[in-house]
Amino acid sequence: MKLLACPRVSSITNRDFSPTTYTHMYVYRTLRIEIPWRLVEERPDVLGLAVRMRLAVEEYARRLLKELTGQEEPKLAPEELVCLLTPDRRELARRIIEEVFPKYGLKRYIAEWAKFFWRDVVFHRAVPLNAQLRVGNERDISMAVFVDLKSGIVRVRKLGIPPFAVELKKNNIVWIRERLEEGAKLKLAFLGIERQRGKEPTYGKLYVALVFAREVQQIKPRAVVVVDVNRLDNGVTAGLLVDGKLRQTLRLPDESAVRELRRLHEEISRLDGKAAREADPVRRRRLEDRARYLASKRFRKIRGIVAHIAREIIELAKTYSAAVVVDTMEDETYRELKERNSSGVKKHFLDGLGQLRRRLQHLAQWYGLPYLEERLYSTICPRCGAKMKELNNRRMRCPVCGFNNNRDNVPLIWAKRRYWEILQKTKQPAFSATTTLLTS
Ligand SMILES: [Zn+2]
Known part of the structure; x- marks a missing residue:
């Protein structure tokens, strides 16, 4: 892994590690609460704020990464980002935030939070906000994001626009309670906006993300x-x-589930092909719209399947x-x-x-x-190490020793060995x- 080229990070890991004990890790999970379109329509200032925050964050990240790598749009894996954002870069980051954030009319408070979490801002492309979770009758201590589990409401305030509230769905509340039972605490929140990539980037769904964190000790695997x-x-x-x-x-x-995904793929490519051959612009647009609708359905479907498998x-x-x-x-x-x-x-x-x-x-x-x-390996024979041949029906056969099994089982056999x-x-x-x- 590339981590070896990141001495500062490995020294941090080594410090926390002694061979007889298992490391304590600080871990987090994020819940995304979508802001309904109705609220976005009624409150254009919410959308405006989210876009301004996002633009400020992107300009800051772009300038910081350019200073650090010399490249305009460096493509970095998360591990490489972590390696790059070493503590001695903090001053530079703060200076860029000081310059960039006021240009977007953001409150001082937001820039201060960005400076405190300068690495996370680059990593998540969002400004962390302080947050409180009320489970019972605790006093509201005026954090920017107030999650009230009893009334099922998330209030967002102190961001330079009038406050707004989002209702928690039932499954959101269940999710939060599960995390609390696991010993997690609400650590921060983000006001986020999805960016759709394209020739002209457009901004889509708005959401409030709640970040829960807890300390965990790695188990000794059996x-x-x-x-x-x-x-x-x-x-x-x-x-x-x-x-x-x-x-x-x-x-x-x-x-x-697999069959349904395949059906969706086929339908989308059929529509795409039909749209490409269609001369009438109105009918073509209709076909394209339908294909786009199915593509986003496919996206959600894959995400659901992945979540289920995991x-x-x-x-x-x-x-x-x-x-x-x-x-x-x-x-x-x-x-x-x-x-x-x-x-x-x-x-x-x-x-x-x-x-x-x-x-x-x-x-x-x-x-x-x-x-x-x-x-x-799924193509190398686990019995003799020779390269295997794939027969039909995903069966693998070794030409040297005759070993023969389903392709999907071969990695398991390797793992067993x-x-x-x-x-x-x-x-x-x-x-x-x-x-x-x-x-x-
Ligand atoms: Zn073999």
């Missing part, structure tokens, strides 16, 4: 859950290994105190595939896989389960970008 995430459209295979034996296999999601896998790992080991393709292969299929159906599956990896890592950390990404080595590896303390920030 088993391993191996996840093969090669293709979302073929389903994801997860295997539970205990004492080097395969105890349980999960195939996710179920066939019907939940099932993490549940299994929690039950058996298992480390989560994800078999991933090399980053280069992944990027190559993504570029080659940049507009095709496969891209969405690949995006889904990226989401799944991040989600598994994030949830594993939240529950203190060790997480490891390890290359396990290397069980003790992998288990040992998962016992190394993990460092992750997602756990370092919001603690500055």
